Amino acid sequence: MHPKILEYLSREVGKHDKSYGSDASTQKLHLLLADIFETEVAVFPVTTGTAANALALAAITPRCSAIACHKGAHIFTDECAAPGFFCDSSPLIPIEGKNGKIGLDSLQSICELFSENDPQCSPVKTLSITQATEHGTIYSLAELEALSNFANANDIRLHMDGARFANALVALGCSPAEMTWKRGIDVLSLGATKNGTFCAEAILFFDQELAQGFVRHLKRSGHLLSKQRFMSEQLLALLNDGLWLETANKANQTAQTIAKAISEIPNAKVWGVTEANIVLASLPIAIAMTLEKQGVWFRCGPMSPLGMCECRFVTSFETTETEVAALSAVVASLGRSSPKEISHEISRNYRWLTIS
């Protein structure tokens, strides 16, 4: 939790206000987000990213339809089937695509397979895009445009999982509007927990109609908090004065530093480009273990027969200099040797596990 969050909470304790979102803090949040996104928005704070995603999807997914997402999307692999639970058992259909991004051709063939014209299947009516992706890559505005055009032409609604929204934003250097409703996004899960709040994410509807009756989705899933203003205050703390961009930027920078340090480790390989706050890399097992002993926190997949393991470093505003320094120290101690090219691709069904 960022100290600023606590500061905002402290100011509110002892005050009285209306419950369930009719309070002044939530009203302020509403105005601030309309300002940030340069358009009228409907805003609903919730406590977790899973709730934000599943609830947002429930609002835009019609009954007896399907939701498409990248096969590595958090909603598919890491949210315990929450979308199906919230969306009246609508299925998630995984899409292929490189670097954690949805492949347009794969999307197209899935949408032909699960098409409105066939009464025997659940047609794809919703597409969920993760920005930045689980691989730490970022859809360009042009790529978002292409997905949006396809969705539009096929009567498909768009959700953006913005667990790392701010990281993508500062990396692209565009406006929040350009990355969302100007690219056809209907509803956004605006991540904040990874960026400093204790328990506050926001669901933003750019199409007000979609938010009609949405509060009942919150209520029946236990996500309507009586003391909602304390959630709104957390978000205000983060969004006011650009703190969210500052913390995201710091995390991105740290990721760059780490990527650079890793690329200097003999035999290690950084996968793809490091665009946001995630670094994917293959490390010799011995080095991975050394790093871990030095106090570097990261997640590590199963070891390969070649003595390598796939590692995922996620940085945040809290990633300490010590952790980054530990990496550099390892590099220095090892010296520089000619890295052996590692050719195996990151496994399609990759899952990161904590070393322990």
Add this chain to the structure above:
Amino acid sequence: MHPKILEYLSREVGKHDKSYGSDASTQKLHLLLADIFETEVAVFPVTTGTAANALALAAITPRCSAIACHKGAHIFTDECAAPGFFCDSSPLIPIEGKNGKIGLDSLQSICELFSENDPQCSPVKTLSITQATEHGTIYSLAELEALSNFANANDIRLHMDGARFANALVALGCSPAEMTWKRGIDVLSLGATKNGTFCAEAILFFDQELAQGFVRHLKRSGHLLSKQRFMSEQLLALLNDGLWLETANKANQTAQTIAKAISEIPNAKVWGVTEANIVLASLPIAIAMTLEKQGVWFRCGPMSPLGMCECRFVTSFETTETEVAALSAVVASLGRSSPKEISHEISRNYRWLTIS
């Protein structure tokens, strides 16, 4: 939010610990609750009472079965059908009973109607008891025993909605164990938000077996918080040193004062006995409006043809002396006149609405 809660949160900010409940705070909470309840318990903090109830019910309700509760229970009337949503569409069957308490005969006939022997119906396999009830009344230990015996004899699991658990506890003067697992309760929703926390309730399983795999219910409904330790800290703040009993006791005492003041208002009538932190009363409309102008917060039902309205006063640790004094002032200004007996019963389908 009670100031103590903030104090505990403050101490944690800046510290690092494991996520998703593997932290030291949650461990401490676990031990503290085992101590308070004099038995081993499985503990899961959640953010709302609705989540606590619906998730607890999901854990103990088998597929294709039904849940019985009082027809005035919060889970039936005020949680937007959350239990059905969490329990694979298991229906809630409302039970009749005076003073907000489940009538044993009504329960019995419902359980005959929705019986295991009939494959055409969903048999009642779960009973939810609210302690203290929505009417502010409290089940005696003997009454709990009777319900428990019935449940036991009919292979029915018991849930306690303890939104006002502490209020009932201090009113009965018994131990937490006596009011729960010693009376056959399988799982408890331990309320805390109404008693001081910002967003922390606890689900307690007395039968460890029932908690098997329960974390997935949390996850798929978006109720597994990464920074769970901040929820555990809120609960620790409330439970340590008996703060929860203190705040509950204060609320109960204030309710008594209010009940007494109302009973002195001409033509007003307090319904039933005031046992916890709720006062139900019929007030002449003019007086209700006067109270409201004086800053007394309460909820008020539709007006009767006799010029009366049904009011519901809920007290908390935060109910101010000013509010109570306002009531007394009204009484003093009115003098004492012979109250006309009001004979109509509180409507079966009563719903409290905020005057505004």
Add this chain to the structure above:
Amino acid sequence: MHPKILEYLSREVGKHDKSYGSDASTQKLHLLLADIFETEVAVFPVTTGTAANALALAAITPRCSAIACHKGAHIFTDECAAPGFFCDSSPLIPIEGKNGKIGLDSLQSICELFSENDPQCSPVKTLSITQATEHGTIYSLAELEALSNFANANDIRLHMDGARFANALVALGCSPAEMTWKRGIDVLSLGATKNGTFCAEAILFFDQELAQGFVRHLKRSGHLLSKQRFMSEQLLALLNDGLWLETANKANQTAQTIAKAISEIPNAKVWGVTEANIVLASLPIAIAMTLEKQGVWFRCGPMSPLGMCECRFVTSFETTETEVAALSAVVASLGRSSPKEISHEISRNYRWLTIS
């Protein structure tokens, strides 16, 4: 199964036609029902009454809303919570009312309790009316009108469970249109199995809009039959040349005969008026057992302390003269003695069980 059904099935065997409802038989059924109901209808044959009811309700019940029905309605007590299962866990709210009919005042107070204005509850958006009722009584056109007006004024959709639709129709002597869409019914479960088919009921939408995408509800619940034409043929067999009215009329007449015979049994009492094909009666246990030995089929509730048992006789086109004669024989053998008036009401939570 009525012999006429088999005759129609036989004619179809060996023929080839399109599957999943694109066949000529289904087209004929569509035209015939439009003719019978004097309006354009969307028709979907299904195999059971439970499927017809639950699917019809799914089509008209919005997410996060509730369905009201009589507390004795088949959908509440005898369909294993199918409506909640099909309607995205929407709850069924039981309504009080005499003689198996929904009480307008009870409905009104439930709709205030579960109202659109309260975001904490699931508002009632659907009302299910059983015609004829489970008690064998029949709503008059005026009573249907009153329910319809209330529904209309409160933005509530109307479903009619017509498991005994034909029995009600011949008893009222009105047209199908007068009993349905002219009284505001949006969707009808048209019963046929109890009236002669092997496995064919029909769901009829009077508002075509509501049937949009409905075929997917059928498919995802396993109710879209490839050889649908054999279901349509069953319905055609029953509906052509008024066979359905003939069989229903015969069942109603037999019920009258039975009611009269029972009323002559000393100490026996027929409850309410016998309007359709159901007779509810209190019988001395000895007589009930005698009837059973004589081969009369009926269902019997738990015995009362007074030596009586509540019996439910359901007649059909197949009820034999022998069964009716057995009743008369019992009457004749007993002679006529002064019947003792039985004063206890039919239990609120009554359930009929087969004697065995």
Add this chain to the structure above:
Amino acid sequence: MHPKILEYLSREVGKHDKSYGSDASTQKLHLLLADIFETEVAVFPVTTGTAANALALAAITPRCSAIACHKGAHIFTDECAAPGFFCDSSPLIPIEGKNGKIGLDSLQSICELFSENDPQCSPVKTLSITQATEHGTIYSLAELEALSNFANANDIRLHMDGARFANALVALGCSPAEMTWKRGIDVLSLGATKNGTFCAEAILFFDQELAQGFVRHLKRSGHLLSKQRFMSEQLLALLNDGLWLETANKANQTAQTIAKAISEIPNAKVWGVTEANIVLASLPIAIAMTLEKQGVWFRCGPMSPLGMCECRFVTSFETTETEVAALSAVVASLGRSSPKEISHEISRNYRWLTIS
């Protein structure tokens, strides 16, 4: 509908028996299947293959878990998400694999991704195997053994979608027991509609425990028929005297004839081996259109840029000599020319569409 089915139905009309499966026909069916499968079984007739699959899966899939199946499985692509609907929103996870068969390595990596050890995901606890597959291929007993061993080692239950069970059985020449419970299958959807019945499939449990309370799953989904005996009679008609094997064998033989005829068409290519009653082939568009004009029924996918289209011929006991002859006629008229090898694989996201 096979004439034999009608014969059995006719014999039953006019008879009276108990409803909901307590009848003599269902009892006979039970005994016959126990005999055929050489073990005690629990049997539940249902009206459609989708119902059979979804209900079978509901019985063996625990809450908050996932179901794995081939990406081309009917339950994934053609049943409108019925499994998720019946299984409390449990997700279907598609598995890669050649020729319509589950690839063991792909299954393994999915089971690592969706593993019991990770509380953030729904672990795979059920595997559904289609025999014969949607491609018309057949798992050998050894292949079934391998899948079963894997499932066993990973605490995964096995379902077999036996829509073409008889076709596989006669092709393998093994016993029903060898292809099911002796290979670890827990529950079987035994297809019959494609093999002659009007509306009768059977769900068979080899582990009696799993059928506990299963009748309520039938009831709440509208699949418990009062006149169940007419379904049982359909199945008896098919299973008695080996009619089901006879009709399946005829269909398989016809498929062989068709495959041979197609292989002689210039430029045409039959995919894989034709093992059951399905032929997959690439045909020059002109020829496909000629066949269609001659009255050959088949389904055809989108045309390729090379002027070919992917066709799927499904044979049944009813496939006429005329249809087969039409194919041969085309072959004869075309003469024999050197076929150009077609190298493109059948598209992963292939869907068959009716030419019309």
